[in-house]
Amino acid sequence: xxxDNIVDVCKYCPFFKECHFNNGVLxxxxxxxLSLEKGDVLFDxxxxxxxxxxxxxxxxxxxLSRQPRAGxxxxxxxxxDVIGLSGLSNTNYQESVKIMSYTKVLKIEREDFDKAxxxxxxxxxxxxxxxxxxxVKRQTHYSLLNTMEAEDRLIYFLREQYAGVDSSANAIxxxxxxxxxxxxxxxxxxxxxxxxxxxxxxxxxxxxHRTIAFNQPLAS
Numbered sequence: 001x002x003x004d005n006i007v008d009v010c011k012y013c014p015f016f017k018e019c020h021f022n023n024g025v026l027x028x029x030x031x032x033x034l035s036l037e038k039g040d041v042l043f044d045x046x047x048x049x050x051x052x053x054x055x056x057x058x059x060x061x062x063x064l065s066r067q068p069r070a071g072x073x074x075x076x077x078x079x080x081d082v083i084g085l086s087g088l089s090n091t092n093y094q095e096s097v098k099i100m101s102y103t104k105v106l107k108i109e110r111e112d113f114d115k116a117x118x119x120x121x122x123x124x125x126x127x128x129x130x131x132x133x134x135x136v137k138r139q140t141h142y143s144l145l146n147t148m149e150a151e152d153r154l155i156y157f158l159r160e161q162y163a164g165v166d167s168s169a170n171a172i173x174x175x176x177x178x179x180x181x182x183x184x185x186x187x188x189x190x191x192x193x194x195x196x197x198x199x200x201x202x203x204x205x206x207x208x209h210r211t212i213a214f215n216q217p218l219a220s
Contacts, residue, residue: 030109030112031054031106031107031108032106032107032109033104033105033106033107034053034104034105034106034107035102035103035104036058036099036102036103036104036105037099037102037103038099038100038101038102039098039099040098040099040103041096041097041098041099042060042083042084042097042098042099042105043084043093043096043097044065044093044096045064045065045066045092045093045094045095045096046065046066046092046093047092047093048091048092049084049087049088049090049091049092049093049110050087050109050110051084051087051107051108051109051110051112051113052082052083052084052085052087052088052107052108052113053082053083053084053105053106053107053108054080054081054082054083054105054106054108055077055078055079055080055081055082055083055103055105056079056080056104056105056106057079057102057103057104058079058099058100058101058102058103058104058105058175059076059077059078059099059100059101059103059175059176060076060077060083060097060098060099060100060103061073061075061076061077061097061098061100061176061180062074062075062076062077062083062095062096062097063095063096063097063098064095064096065095065096071183072183073180073183073184074095074138074184075095075137075138076100076160076161076176076180076184077097078161082130083097083105084097085127085130085131085134086131086134087110088127088131089131100175100176100180101175144156145185145186150185150187150191150192150195151195151198151199153185153186153187154181154185154192154195154196154199155199155204157181157184157185158172158205158212158214161174161212162214170213170214171211171212171213171214172211172212173210173211174210174211174212175210178192178193203215203216204216
C-alpha cells in the first residue's frame with residue numbers, strides 16, 4: 001500500500017462532478033491519497049475507526065470477518081462510493097474492505113472531518129442521509145435475495161453494476177470473480193455459471209470473460 005502525501009486532488013478526479021462530497025466544505029479539507037493494489041486490505045472489521053474513504057478509481061469489496069458469517073461479501077464498491085461510514089457511529093469499522101483492482105482512494109481523517117462539522121453543521125445531515133441510503137440499500141439487498149430465484153438475483157446484480165456506469169454504455173467490466181458474485185448473491189458458483197449461460201442463450205446478455213454486454217434492457 002502506497003500512502004502518498006496529504007494533498008487535495010478532488011479537481012483531478014474523473015468522478016468529481018458525481019461525487020457525494022462535491023461541496024464547498026470538503027473541497028477545502030486535506031485528503032490523504034492512498035494507492036492500493038489488488039489484494040490489499042483497506043481496513044479490517046473491528047479495527048479502530050480513523051476516518052472514511054472516497055473511492056476515486058478502481059474497485060473494492062466489503063465483507064464480514066466475524067463468525068458465523070465470516071467471508072460473506074456484503075457490498076461491492078465503485079468510483080465515487082464512500083467507504084467506512086459505519087465507523088461514524090461506532091469506534092470500530094463494521095466490515096473488512098479488500099481491494100479488487102488497482103485503486104486510488106481519498107481518506108478523510110476523523111479529526112479533519114470533525115473540524116468540518118464545526119464549520120458546516122449541515123454536513124451532519126448529509127452524512128446521516130448517506131448512512132441511511134447505505135442501510136436501506138443493504139436491507140433491500142437481503143430482502144430481495146430472500147425472495148428471488150437465481151436468475152432474478154443475477155439480473156438484479158447486473159442492474160446494480162450497470163447503474164454505476166455511463167448511461168450510454170451497453171457493457172460493463174466486472175472486477176470481481178464469479179466466486180465473489182456467487183458469494184454476494186447467496187448461490188453456488190455452479191448455479192451462477194448455469195444462469196449466466198441461460199441469459200446468454202436467451203440473448204439478454206453476451207458474456208466474454210468479465211465483460212458483460214447487454215443485448216436487451218434489464219427490466220426493473
